[in-house]
Amino acid sequence: MQLDQLVTFYKALGDPTRVRILAILANGPLHGQALAGKLGVTPPTITHHMAKLREAGVVYERRDKNTIYFYVHEANVIRQSQAIVNVMEKAKDSPVEDIFTQDNLHVQRRHQMAAEKTQVIRSFITPDGKLKQIPSQRKKKLIVFEYMVRGLEKSRKYKEQEINEYIRQFHEDYATIRREFIMNHYMYREEGIYELNPEEMWAKAEDLQ
Amino acid sequence: MQLDQLVTFYKALGDPTRVRILAILANGPLHGQALAGKLGVTPPTITHHMAKLREAGVVYERRDKNTIYFYVHEANVIRQSQAIVNVMEKAKDSPVEDIFTQDNLHVQRRHQMAAEKTQVIRSFITPDGKLKQIPSQRKKKLIVFEYMVRGLEKSRKYKEQEINEYIRQFHEDYATIRREFIMNHYMYREEGIYELNPEEMWAKAEDLQ
DNA sequence: CATCTAATTAGAATATTATCTAATCAGATC
DNA sequence: GATCTGATTAGATAATATTCTAATTAGATG
Numbered sequence: 001m002q003l004d005q006l007v008t009f010y011k012a013l014g015d016p017t018r019v020r021i022l023a024i025l026a027n028g029p030l031h032g033q034a035l036a037g038k039l040g041v042t043p044p045t046i047t048h049h050m051a052k053l054r055e056a057g058v059v060y061e062r063r064d065k066n067t068i069y070f071y072v073h074e075a076n077v078i079r080q081s082q083a084i085v086n087v088m089e090k091a092k093d094s095p096v097e098d099i100f101t102q103d104n105l106h107v108q109r110r111h112q113m114a115a116e117k118t119q120v121i122r123s124f125i126t127p128d129g130k131l132k133q134i135p136s137q138r139k140k141k142l143i144v145f146e147y148m149v150r151g152l153e154k155s156r157k158y159k160e161q162e163i164n165e166y167i168r169q170f171h172e173d174y175a176t177i178r179r180e181f182i183m184n185h186y187m188y189r190e191e192g193i194y195e196l197n198p199e200e201m202w203a204k205a206e207d208l209q
Numbered sequence: 210m211q212l213d214q215l216v217t218f219y220k221a222l223g224d225p226t227r228v229r230i231l232a233i234l235a236n237g238p239l240h241g242q243a244l245a246g247k248l249g250v251t252p253p254t255i256t257h258h259m260a261k262l263r264e265a266g267v268v269y270e271r272r273d274k275n276t277i278y279f280y281v282h283e284a285n286v287i288r289q290s291q292a293i294v295n296v297m298e299k300a301k302d303s304p305v306e307d308i309f310t311q312d313n314l315h316v317q318r319r320h321q322m323a324a325e326k327t328q329v330i331r332s333f334i335t336p337d338g339k340l341k342q343i344p345s346q347r348k349k350k351l352i353v354f355e356y357m358v359r360g361l362e363k364s365r366k367y368k369e370q371e372i373n374e375y376i377r378q379f380h381e382d383y384a385t386i387r388r389e390f391i392m393n394h395y396m397y398r399e400e401g402i403y404e405l406n407p408e409e410m411w412a413k414a415e416d417l418q
Numbered sequence: 419c420a421t422c423t424a425a426t427t428a429g430a431a432t433a434t435t436a437t438c439t440a441a442t443c444a445g446a447t448c
Numbered sequence: 449g450a451t452c453t454g455a456t457t458a459g460a461t462a463a464t465a466t467t468c469t470a471a472t473t474a475g476a477t478g
Contacts, residue, residue, distance in 0.1 A: 003228060011224075013219035014219035016213075019215060019219075022297060022300075023297065026298075033453095042437075043456085044439085045437055047456055048437080063445095065446060067455090074297070077297070081291060084228070084231065088283070089235075091235040153301075226467095251467075253468075272475095274476060276424065
């Protein structure tokens with residue numbers, strides 16, 4: 001992520017009204033007037049704040065007739081929350097010591113995997129949280145799916161419609177992706193109701209080969 | 210965390226100069242004039258920014274003669290980075306469905322543990338990152354130690370002096386805490402050099418009883 | 419105690435931001 | 449196509465924030 005996007009993100013969260021908006025939207029989508037009412041501000045103020053939140057990739061919206069519903073883009077919030085930590089991590093010059101001692105080879109490997117994931121996410125997810133295309137390499141696909149699925153709530157039951165909506169924030173082809181979620185054990189379906197599997201069941205890129 | 214502290218934190222990171230300061234400090238402590246030089250700004254500007262970063266609990270400082278060295282308070286940055294996610298998590302009314310199905314009992318348990326940890330951290334760590342006192346209950350102590358130790362780098366070799374310095378950001382009694390780190394397998398020492406153990410070896414509050 | 423060094427405070431200039439009212443726009447719906 | 453509804457734009461105001469120069473302070477050190 002470049003400096004600009006990072007600063008935009010933190011600026012967006014650096015205002016009490018906007019944080020309150022996010023807290024409200026965490027309970028589910030809402031339209032502008034409702035937000036204005038709950039917060040005791042005028043609609044133009046909401047427009048102003050939503051523009052900032054949208055620019056930061058923190059919310060997205062869907063229109064229904066004349067009404068615009070705002071949604072938190074949760075996966076994006078989670079990802080960007082790490083931004084400053086990543087910057088600091090990256091800023092550290094890797095010391096040239098021999099860190100490949102017997103003791104921490106597996107730690108090394110875990111580091112490497114994390115770096116690879118970041119890399120894959122960065123190349124398949126646009127700054128505003130859209131999935132450019134479904135990766136064809138299985139390993140990359142799993143990394144992206146795991147990233148997407150992290151925005152869903154554990155042990156919550158979703159209607160198919162809700163899952164479709166959720167996936168659509170990333171990509172139009174929700175049907176394919178929904179099917180992949182099931183096939184790779186991120187979720188299971190029972191009588192039309194979807195739910196996240198425990199993480200131990202997920203297909204994991206790091207288990208490949 | 211209350212709204213104010215959260216907004217202060219995000220505001221602090223919502224400025225390019227301050228982000229650049231953090232990127233520089235990630236490589237190690239530095240004094241004001243050096244920062245001013247590297248960034249091409251005047252010393253008063255640095256004073257201004259450091260006040261904001263300090264207020265946000267993102268840096269701390271140590272004086273040596275006339276020179277003040279600034280340090281990133283990494284554990285604090287990592288913790289506060291989660292703030293918005295926590296707020297949203299908390300804002301969601303827990304739905305009154307039966308979520309205690311066979312399938313996700315262990316997920317439940319994990320949730321509970323995470324909540325407990327947050328609780329303990331909140332009660333033993335001040336908003337600006339100091340450890341109020343060393344918990345006497347072993348379980349709580351481990352939670353706090355794990356939190357502290359997360360600010361150290363994996364597979365990096367530390368001199369005893371460095372460990373002392375590091376611990377001092379939290380508490381004056383670095384000797385006791387350093388000993389505890391070893392006793393509880395967070396770190397090991399070899400010929401006066403300290404290093405983080407792989408996480409699997411750490412004493413964990415969730416393994417108790 | 420005179421002097422040096424690094425940091426801070428004061429105060430001003432400029433830019434950015436949050437919020438409002440009033441006016442306008444963009445889709446529905448009758 | 450006239451009207452209704454909800455959102456946006458324009459423009460003003462007041463509050464905040466960033467950065468500078470100049471003056472001051474707080475510790476060392478000779």
